[in-house]
Amino acid sequence: MKYAYYPGCSAHSTARDMHESSVAVAGALGIDLVEPEGWTCCGATAAHQTDRVLAASLPAANLLKARDMGLDMVANCAACYNRMKTANHEVSTDPAMRKLVGDAVGRDYDGTVKVRHIVEVLLEDFGLDNIKNALKRSLKSLQVACYYGCLLVRPHEVTNFDDPENPTSLDKLVTAMGGVSLDWPHKVECCGGGLSLTRTDIVVKLTDSIVGMAKAAGAQCIAVSCPMCQINLDLRQQDIEKQTGTRHDMPILYITQLLGLCLGISPGKLGLSKLMVSPAKVIEKIEVHANG
Amino acid sequence: MTITIKKSGKETESLIRRVEEISGVDLDVCYQCKKCTSGCPVANLTESPPSEIMRRLHLGAGDELLGSDIIWACVSCETCSARCPMGIDIAAVMDALRILSVEKKAEKQEGNMPLLNRAFLSTVRLFGRTYDIAMIAAYKIGTLKLMNDTEKFPTMLKKRKIALLPPTGADRKVTRRIFKKAKQNKAGKE
Numbered sequence: 001m002k003y004a005y006y007p008g009c010s011a012h013s014t015a016r017d018m019h020e021s022s023v024a025v026a027g028a029l030g031i032d033l034v035e036p037e038g039w040t041c042c043g044a045t046a047a048h049q050t051d052r053v054l055a056a057s058l059p060a061a062n063l064l065k066a067r068d069m070g071l072d073m074v075a076n077c078a079a080c081y082n083r084m085k086t087a088n089h090e091v092s093t094d095p096a097m098r099k100l101v102g103d104a105v106g107r108d109y110d111g112t113v114k115v116r117h118i119v120e121v122l123l124e125d126f127g128l129d130n131i132k133n134a135l136k137r138s139l140k141s142l143q144v145a146c147y148y149g150c151l152l153v154r155p156h157e158v159t160n161f162d163d164p165e166n167p168t169s170l171d172k173l174v175t176a177m178g179g180v181s182l183d184w185p186h187k188v189e190c191c192g193g194g195l196s197l198t199r200t201d202i203v204v205k206l207t208d209s210i211v212g213m214a215k216a217a218g219a220q221c222i223a224v225s226c227p228m229c230q231i232n233l234d235l236r237q238q239d240i241e242k243q244t245g246t247r248h249d250m251p252i253l254y255i256t257q258l259l260g261l262c263l264g265i266s267p268g269k270l271g272l273s274k275l276m277v278s279p280a281k282v283i284e285k286i287e288v289h290a291n292g
Numbered sequence: 293m294t295i296t297i298k299k300s301g302k303e304t305e306s307l308i309r310r311v312e313e314i315s316g317v318d319l320d321v322c323y324q325c326k327k328c329t330s331g332c333p334v335a336n337l338t339e340s341p342p343s344e345i346m347r348r349l350h351l352g353a354g355d356e357l358l359g360s361d362i363i364w365a366c367v368s369c370e371t372c373s374a375r376c377p378m379g380i381d382i383a384a385v386m387d388a389l390r391i392l393s394v395e396k397k398a399e400k401q402e403g404n405m406p407l408l409n410r411a412f413l414s415t416v417r418l419f420g421r422t423y424d425i426a427m428i429a430a431y432k433i434g435t436l437k438l439m440n441d442t443e444k445f446p447t448m449l450k451k452r453k454i455a456l457l458p459p460t461g462a463d464r465k466v467t468r469r470i471f472k473k474a475k476q477n478k479a480g481k482e
């Protein structure tokens with residue numbers, strides 16, 4: 001199994017842990033991830049709030065690199081995934097946009113390179129049974145609230161990821177690892193995404209509601225798969241405490257970090273020390289799997 | 293709820309067709325069911341929820357609409373678009389209103405998101421990838437919010453959650469070309 005792998009800019013800053021754990025998990029499972037040489041930024045929120053052609057051209061440049069490699073493109077950042085899927089949608093449904101994008105990038109792009117999220121690769125290509133067979137440890141009934149946020153599931157006609165209102169991909173992984181995936185209402189609520197710096201007040205309110213709800217549902221940690229969700233839910237717990245006095249103390253882990261631990265990969269290789277709220281209690285709970 | 297809009301004068305020409313042109317959305321099919329507002333995470337934190345923006349556009353609102361706080365408080369979560377029974381991409385309407393608000397130099401909103409967007413895109417234009425420290429510095433200087441989040445900075449630096457050095461290895465030729473074309477397209481329209 002070989003894929004072009006798009007780490008995204010946050011892989012070298014706020015989401016180094018997401019990148020490290022994705023690479024470690026793929027390595028342990030024998031999934032070959034190859035970074036396209038010279039990959040560039042997808043433009044994120046800033047581009048789509050500024051200019052539609054710019055917002056489609058920046059991801060198209062990377063998708064052309066994947067096409068040259070003859071591989072599907074895999075992303076772990078939900079925002080990059082969303083922008084690449086949106087670019088594919090724009091280019092393949094609007095001939096005028098295709099022309100403008102081709103003109104900007106310098107080559108025609110038809111929007112046909114397949115964009116996959118790493119969770120889709122794990123579930124659809126690698127398969128849950130194969131993952132179960134590779135596990136060395138268990139989540140040992142750890143209660144996990146799986147949080148999907150916005151960009152994986154919306155807009156559904158563009159991302160086509162799982163069910164847009166009640167996704168279960170992360171839950172399936174958690175259950176396979178021996179954890180208890182909780183039924184809770186905030187799976188696809190928004191954490192405030194790109195407003196973290198501009199409207200911290202809004203982000204604090206939204207993250208307080210999400211983390212608070214997970215806690216009320218009995219969660220011992222939240223599993224995420226988006227670097228913006230991770231940093232907002234993790235980092236903003238300090239602000240929530242300052243403003244409301246409530247200390248949630250809720251570890252926010254990437255699904256690849258949980259999976260990595262269950263595959264027996266050392267915490268150091270999974271970027272676990274980079275989390276703001278300590279995941280020590282989660283790591284302690286993960287015991288040797290019966291088959292291990 | 294009463295909605296008052298200014299009468300369209302020459303300087304406040306109705307925005308609806310420009311919004312449709314930029315977003316590629318047909319706004320006429322909205323029948324005000326307010327599902328967008330019901331699911332909007334910031335509807336209760338702003339003065340005008342999304343359904344009201346849609347109604348104002350129908351009623352011929354002009355440039356004054358671009359001062360609405362939701363345009364920059366909207367989190368682009370796309371819940372509105374996902375749940376609209378008529379399939380209207382309301383999030384794309386918000387993007388169009390942001391583009392028009394920058395183009396028409398509308399009154400700045402809390403947080404000054406256009407400044408952050410400019411800072412973000414400048415680092416992408418220069419390095420091919422984002423350079424967080426430069427972006428945050430430019431934004432903080434521009435907004436004079438120098439002390440916000442500074443207490444978190446040492447820990448993030450220690451955890452290498454913020455890179456000190458600019459990114460390397462990106463194909464800067466292609467990003468420069470894309471930005472150059474975007475500038476030319478914009479100049480061609482004006």
